[in-house]
Amino acid sequence: MTVGQIEKLTQDRVVALFQQRLGYEYLGNWKDREGNSNLEVTTLTEWLKSRKVTPNLISKAMHQLRLVSEDPSKSLYDRNRAVYELLRYGVKVKPGAGETTETVWLIDWKRPANNHFAVAEEVAIQAADVKAHNKRPDIVLYVNGIALGVLELKRSTVSASEGIRQNLDNQTKEFIQPFFSTIQWVLAGNDTEGLRYGTTGTPAKYFLQWVEGDGPYAAEANLLDRHLLQTCEKARFLEVIHDFIVFDAGVKKLCRQNQYFGVKATQDFIRRREGGIIWHTQGSGKSLTMVWLAKWILANRTGSRVLIVTDRLELDEQIEKVFKGVNEGIYRTTSGADLIEQLNRPDQSLMCSLVHKFGTEDFIKDLKNLPPRVSGQGRSLRLRGRMSPHPIRGTQQGHADHPTHGPVHRIHRHAPPQGR
Numbered sequence: 001m002t003v004g005q006i007e008k009l010t011q012d013r014v015v016a017l018f019q020q021r022l023g024y025e026y027l028g029n030w031k032d033r034e035g036n037s038n039l040e041v042t043t044l045t046e047w048l049k050s051r052k053v054t055p056n057l058i059s060k061a062m063h064q065l066r067l068v069s070e071d072p073s074k075s076l077y078d079r080n081r082a083v084y085e086l087l088r089y090g091v092k093v094k095p096g097a098g099e100t101t102e103t104v105w106l107i108d109w110k111r112p113a114n115n116h117f118a119v120a121e122e123v124a125i126q127a128a129d130v131k132a133h134n135k136r137p138d139i140v141l142y143v144n145g146i147a148l149g150v151l152e153l154k155r156s157t158v159s160a161s162e163g164i165r166q167n168l169d170n171q172t173k174e175f176i177q178p179f180f181s182t183i184q185w186v187l188a189g190n191d192t193e194g195l196r197y198g199t200t201g202t203p204a205k206y207f208l209q210w211v212e213g214d215g216p217y218a219a220e221a222n223l224l225d226r227h228l229l230q231t232c233e234k235a236r237f238l239e240v241i242h243d244f245i246v247f248d249a250g251v252k253k254l255c256r257q258n259q260y261f262g263v264k265a266t267q268d269f270i271r272r273r274e275g276g277i278i279w280h281t282q283g284s285g286k287s288l289t290m291v292w293l294a295k296w297i298l299a300n301r302t303g304s305r306v307l308i309v310t311d312r313l314e315l316d317e318q319i320e321k322v323f324k325g326v327n328e329g330i331y332r333t334t335s336g337a338d339l340i341e342q343l344n345r346p347d348q349s350l351m352c353s354l355v356h357k358f359g360t361e362d363f364i365k366d367l368k369n370l371p372p373r374v375s376g377q378g379r380s381l382r383l384r385g386r387m388s389p390h391p392i393r394g395t396q397q398g399h400a401d402h403p404t405h406g407p408v409h410r411i412h413r414h415a416p417p418q419g420r
Contacts, residue, residue: 006155010191010224011121011138014153017225018119022232024141027120031136036123038182039069043145044106047116053104054095061091061104069181076171079181080200081247087146087182088242107143109242112235118142129174137170141185141232148241149185149232156192163188164196164204171200184241185231185254195227199245199254210257244292249325259289266293270301287322295328298349307343308352319352 018024030036041062048058068082090103108114123140127133141149150170152163167186170176180186180200188207189195196207210227212218217233220226231237244255244263255263262278269276280286294306308330310316316332323330331348333339342348 007153010155011153014139014151014224014228015119015121017228018139018141018232021229023117023234025116025118027118027142029122030120031122031124033124036125038147038179039066040142040145043116043118043142045145047144048104048106051105051108056095057093057102057104060093060095061106064091064093065106070178076177076180077201077247077250077252079178080183080252083182084184084245084247106146107238109238112238115234115238116142116144117234117237118145125176125179127175128177132174135170135176141237143238147179147182149187149237150180150183151187151189154188154190156190158190160189160193160196161204163190164198164207167198168204184245185237187231189224189227191222191224194223195231197231197254199252201252202254208256212257212261243296246288246291246326248288248322253288255288255292256285259285259292262289263293263296267296267300270297287318290319291323291326291328294323294350305349306351308350309355310352311355313354316352316354323350323352 015026019026044062045058048061049055053061065083065086068086069079071079071082074082087106090105092101093104094101118141120140120142121138122136124134124136127135137150138153139151140147141151150167152166154160154163167188171180183200186198186200186202187195194209196209198207210231212230215230217226217229220229231240240255240260244260246253258280262280266276266278278289280289290308294308297304297306308319310319320330320332328350331342331351333342333351333353339351339353342351
């Protein structure tokens with residue numbers, strides 16, 4: 001059996017897995033198909049029609065999507081970010097001059113099963129440079145006709161890093177960079193190493209392995225199949241795109257699995273109105289965990305406000321920098337009195353502060369003089385400097401005084417203990 005035949009057997013099995021176990025429609029082998037693209041206009045148009053979107057709005061939304069995804073004056077990062085904004089928040093269009101703006105949703109984020117998931121193999125794409133070879137990603141994952149994932153497969157004796165390298169080569173200007181303007185998941189794998197995942201622009205050394213010791217697919221014998229089932233299951237595939245991607249000061253980032261499970265466990269604690277602790281090691285992504293958690297709280301808990309408390313000035317500065325780097329406005333309090341003032345006003349939904357401000361005499365005095373309407377029902381979540389196999393440990397109850405403008409969720413970040 002030739003090398004190509006061995007790799008084809010793996011690819012055939014993976015395509016069958018997407019069809020039979022994950023419920024994706026098989027679009028075919030597109031090696032010789034004309035006009036392959038990251039945007040299948042007919043499929044997206046038909047899906048939007050099924051959502052009762054008018055032809056006029058479909059045309060306008062499609063125009064905006066193609067305009068930003070095909071803009072040759074922008075970098076891949078900027079094009080991908082502009083596309084992500086349209087996917088994540090919908091396309092804002094006016095039916096006509098002077099009419100009210102409407103939102104056209106290209107993906108049904110709330111009901112994953114309402115979307116059209118499809119898989120195509122050997123998707124031939126013309127290279128941008130006429131002197132360069134055309135490229136043919138092994139597998140492309142489409143949602144409502146929009147390419148959101150690419151997968152390169154290797155036989156067991158060839159490292160998954162070769163698939164990563166192929167993905168990175170494909171993103172260069174001379175090859176098929178424009179195709180990646182809509183891509184969110186960049187995948188590579190083989191049967192022995194399993195799956196490695198990243199996103200557009202992710203350097204090879206930052207591709208990650210999904211680690212999940214329980215769940216419905218944990219006992220899957222084949223490592224590659226297990227990882228694909230865990231990451232490409234329809235609801236999770238969309239959830240990670242919707243809730244766990246940030247564009248951080250020129251670098252697009254996808255969550256690590258520990259960040260994903262930490263935030264997911266914390267969401268359950270918040271729903272039960274409980275506090276808790278997330279343990280991290282140094283460099284394991286505490287700041288971005290807080291970003292994703294804060295964004296989820298503000299988006300899903302009506303009237304909520306978030307206060308992030310640190311115990312060092314440099315951490316306070318870092319939190320402000322991280323949130324502003326991902327275009328999330330955050331108010332950094334200047335004193336205990338300022339903190340009290342902001343808590344009593346509805347202006348700021350996201351704030352950060354040093355814990356020292358809670359211990360001053362003036363702050364305690366101000367706290368005692370809060371108006372009667374202020375109650376203490378907020379939750380406290382703590383991010384510490386160690387990582388536990390269980391993202392949330394204990395139920396450390398904490399209360400943050402807050403006005404009637406909405407519950408305040410207090411997130412603590414502590415420096416790790418010295419000498420440990």
